[in-house]
Amino acid sequence: MSAEPTRTTESTAFRSGLEAIRGVEPRIADAIGAEIEDQRASLKLIASENYASPAVLLAMGNWLSDKYAEGTVGRRFYAGCRNVDTVEAVAAEHARELFGARHAYVQPHSGIDANLVAFWAVLAQRVESPALERAGVRQVNELTEEDWAALRRDLGDQRMLGMSLDAGGHLTHGFRPNISGKMFHQRSYGTDPESGLIDYAALRASAREFRPLIIIAGYSAYPRLVNFRLMREIADEVDATLMVDMAHFAGLVAGKVLTGDFDPVPHAQIVTTTTHKSLRGPRGGMVLCDDSLADQVDRGCPMVLGGPLPHVMAAKAVALAEARQPEFRAYAQRVVDNARALADGLTRRGARLVTGGTDNHLALIDVSGYGLTGRQAEEALLEAGIVTNRNAIPRDPNGAWYTSGIRVGTPALTTRGLGTAEMDEVAELIDTVLSRTSVGTTRSGKPSKATYALEDGVAKQVAERSADLLAKHPLYPGIDLS
Ligand SMILES: *Cc1c(COP(=O)(O)O)cnc(C)c1O
Numbered sequence: 001m002s003a004e005p006t007r008t009t010e011s012t013a014f015r016s017g018l019e020a021i022r023g024v025e026p027r028i029a030d031a032i033g034a035e036i037e038d039q040r041a042s043l044k045l046i047a048s049e050n051y052a053s054p055a056v057l058l059a060m061g062n063w064l065s066d067k068y069a070e071g072t073v074g075r076r077f078y079a080g081c082r083n084v085d086t087v088e089a090v091a092a093e094h095a096r097e098l099f100g101a102r103h104a105y106v107q108p109h110s111g112i113d114a115n116l117v118a119f120w121a122v123l124a125q126r127v128e129s130p131a132l133e134r135a136g137v138r139q140v141n142e143l144t145e146e147d148w149a150a151l152r153r154d155l156g157d158q159r160m161l162g163m164s165l166d167a168g169g170h171l172t173h174g175f176r177p178n179i180s181g182k183m184f185h186q187r188s189y190g191t192d193p194e195s196g197l198i199d200y201a202a203l204r205a206s207a208r209e210f211r212p213l214i215i216i217a218g219y220s221a222y223p224r225l226v227n228f229r230l231m232r233e234i235a236d237e238v239d240a241t242l243m244v245d246m247a248h249f250a251g252l253v254a255g256k257v258l259t260g261d262f263d264p265v266p267h268a269q270i271v272t273t274t275t276h277k278s279l280r281g282p283r284g285g286m287v288l289c290d291d292s293l294a295d296q297v298d299r300g301c302p303m304v305l306g307g308p309l310p311h312v313m314a315a316k317a318v319a320l321a322e323a324r325q326p327e328f329r330a331y332a333q334r335v336v337d338n339a340r341a342l343a344d345g346l347t348r349r350g351a352r353l354v355t356g357g358t359d360n361h362l363a364l365i366d367v368s369g370y371g372l373t374g375r376q377a378e379e380a381l382l383e384a385g386i387v388t389n390r391n392a393i394p395r396d397p398n399g400a401w402y403t404s405g406i407r408v409g410t411p412a413l414t415t416r417g418l419g420t421a422e423m424d425e426v427a428e429l430i431d432t433v434l435s436r437t438s439v440g441t442t443r444s445g446k447p448s449k450a451t452y453a454l455e456d457g458v459a460k461q462v463a464e465r466s467a468d469l470l471a472k473h474p475l476y477p478g479i480d481l482s
Pocket residue numbers: 048109110111112113169170172218219220245246247248274284285
C-alpha cells in the first residue's frame with residue numbers, strides 16, 4: 001500500500017472540516033489547528049495520553065452524534081436506531097473478542113462513568129436484588145415506603161477496599177472528593193515501604209477484617225504489575241466482588257503484554273477502562289464483565305449515564321478493530337520496552353525511581369533526589385518543552401498538591417515511533433533539566449515549594465534537542481493543514 005493516497009485523503013478530510021468550522025467560528029478552527037501544532041512540538045510523557053489514529057478521529061466527527069439511543073442494542077427507547085445498533089454491536093463484539101470477555105458495555109462516556117456503572121451494577125446484584133427477593137417483588141417501584149427506605153440505607157452502607165492514592169490508586173476508588181467516597185465506606189491498601197510493591201499479605205489481612213463488598217484493583221501511578229489471580233483469591237475468601245479498573249494499562253492487556261495472572265479479565269468479575277489512554281481510542285470508557293453482571297451493567301444508561309454518544313462508540317469500534325491487528329501487539333510491547341529504557345536511562349544518570357524501575361508503561365521519578373518538589377520539576381520540564389505531570393509518591397512528605405514525584409509514561413511517544421535508543425536520550429534531557437533546576441524562594445526569602453530557577457540557556461538547549469528528536473518522527477504525517 002502506498003502512503004500517498006491516504007495522506008491526500010486525510011489532509012483533504014481535515015482541511016474541509018476546518019474550512020466548514022472556520023465559516024462559523026474562526027477562533028475554534030484556529031484552536032483546532034493550533035492544537036495539532038502544539039502536540040507535534042511537545043515531547044509528551046503524560047502516561048495517560050496518546051494519539052488516536054485519523055480513522056478514530058474521523059469516526060467521531062459526524063451525524064451519528066445527532067441520534068438519541070437510550071437503551072441497548074435492539075432494545076431502544078427511541079425509534080430509528082438501526083445504525084447506532086450496528087455501531088454499538090460492532091464495538092462490543094470487538095471488545096469481547098479483543099479482551100476475551102463474556103460481555104462488553106461500550107456506552108460509558110469516560111473512565112469515571114464506567115466505574116459508576118460498575119459500582120451500581122455490583123450494588124444492584126448484591127444488595128438490591130436480594131432485597132427485592134426478600135420482599136417478594138420484582139421491581140423497586142413495588143416496594144413499600146419502609147422497605148424502600150431500608151434498601152436505600154443499605155445501598156449507602158457498603159464497604160470498598162481500594163489502593164491508596166499515594167501508592168498510585170485513583171480518586172474514583174472510594175476517596176471522599178469523588179462520589180465513590182460518598183457512596184462507600186472506604187479503606188485503602190498500600191505498598192510495602194521497603195520494596196514499594198503492593199503488600200498482598202497486608203491487603204489480605206485488611207480484607208478479612210474489613211469485609212468489603214468490593215475490592216478494587218487498578219491504578220494510575222503504580223509502575224509494576226498487579227497479580228489479579230491473587231487479588232481474586234483474596235476477594236473470594238471474604239466474599240467480595242473483585243473489580244479491576246484497567247484505565248491506564250488496557251492497551252497492554254489488549255496487546256497481550258499483560259497475560260496470565262496479570263490479565264485482569266479472566267480473574268475479575270467486572271473490569272472497567274478508559275478507551276483513550278494506552279488503548280489509543282477516543283476519549284471514553286467501557287465495562288467488561290461476566291454473565292452474572294451483564295444485565296445490571298446494561299442498565300448503566302439511564303441509571304447513571306446520559307444518552308449514549310453514538311459517534312464516540314463508532315470511534316471505539318474503530319480503535320478496538322485497530323487493537324486487534326498484529327501491529328498493536330508490537331506497539332504494546334514497544335511501549336513497555338520504551339518505559340524500561342527510559343527508566344534505565346534515568347537510573348543510570350542517578351535519578352531515584354519509585355520501586356527502582358518499571359514493568360509497565362510508566363515510571364515515577366522521586367525528584368526529592370534532585371532537591372525539588374514535583375511541582376517545581378513539572379514546571380521546569382515544561383519550560384524546556386517536556387510535558388509530564390507531578391504525582392504523589394508513597395508516604396509523600398510534600399502531600400498531594402506539591403508532591404515529590406514526576407510521572408512519565410511512554411504510550412504517546414511510542415505511537416510517534418520513538419524507540420529505546422531515543423528513550424535514553426529523553427532520559428538525558430529530563431536529567432539535564434532536573435539537575436540544573438534550583439529551588440526558588442518565597443518573598444520573605446525562605447525556600448519555596450512552588451518556584452524554581454532553571455539555569456540560563458538550559459531550556460533552549462533541551463528544547464532544540466527534543467525538536468531534533470521529534471522531527472525524526474512526525475506526528476500525523478498524513479495530515480497537512482497548510
Ligand atoms: C484516568 C483514570 C480514570 C478516569 O478516566 P476519565 O476518562 O478521566 O473519567 C479512572 N480510573 C483510573 C485508574 C484512571 O487512571
